Amino acid sequence: DIVMTQTPLSSPVTLGQPASISCRSSQSLVHSDGNTYLSWLQQRPGQPPRLLIYKISNRFSGVPDRFSGSGAGTDFTLKISRVEAEDVGVYYCMQATQLPFTFGPGTKVDIK
Amino acid sequence: QVQLVESGGGVVQPGRSLRLSCAASGFTFSSYGMHWVRQAPGKGLEWVAVISYDGSNKYYADSVKGRFTISRDNSKNTLYLQMNSLRAEDTAVYYCAKGSLGTGGPGEWGQGTLVTVSS
Numbered sequence: 001d002i003v004m005t006q007t008p009l010s011s012p013v014t015l016g017q018p019a020s021i022s023c024r025s026s027q028s029l030v031h032s033d034g035n036t037y038l039s040w041l042q043q044r045p046g047q048p049p050r051l052l053i054y055k056i057s058n059r060f061s062g063v064p065d066r067f068s069g070s071g072a073g074t075d076f077t078l079k080i081s082r083v084e085a086e087d088v089g090v091y092y093c094m095q096a097t098q099l100p101f102t103f104g105p106g107t108k109v110d111i112k
Numbered sequence: 113q114v115q116l117v118e119s120g121g122g123v124v125q126p127g128r129s130l131r132l133s134c135a136a137s138g139f140t141f142s143s144y145g146m147h148w149v150r151q152a153p154g155k156g157l158e159w160v161a162v163i164s165y166d167g168s169n170k171y172y173a174d175s176v177k178g179r180f181t182i183s184r185d186n187s188k189n190t191l192y193l194q195m196n197s198l199r200a201e202d203t204a205v206y207y208c209a210k211g212s213l214g215t216g217g218p219g220e221w222g223q224g225t226l227v228t229v230s231s
Contacts, residue, residue, distance in 0.1 A: 037216030041157075048207055048223055049149075049157060054215035092157055096217030100173045101147075101159040 116222030
């Protein structure tokens, strides 16, 4: 199975300031079809997960443009350009390149 | 808009069975693969199973293989998860999620249903 790791596991941020989360996979996430199926999900307190970013850098429907994704191969990053109060929650990276799909451990983002 | 509503959760004794359902609306259910993902209390996300749009292909996490069965009824726009030989470690909120070739994995998610395995 592909193991996903994330850093940091906790990120206190100041409102209006940027935040960044890193995700690393134990092997390349490049699929045989040429796509890299790396997603980022947000889970606000008491809510189900919500897809933010898919295939490294594509924002899902309705996701604000302050969220962006980048990376390649085994190293990926989620950036929030200016953190808002509604961004508090846990962020997960997930790979869908190879079954079983696997998630990172999550990064908790809260306000300083 | 996409709506996914899970049901069937509850408290069940170890070794017993439970069937979860996920009622889908707002999209052409029969055109999409569907997933089950679970989250133990206070823990992270664990992918459980996926079924293809027509039910012909199914894949499971090793932790549930041989005990859980994913299925669907496209005439009823409903996804199922039959859970047998339940264990305490199966205690979790179970989410159904709509698949998408575009995203490569789960897109929209339901609100989840809680399964507690306890004597």
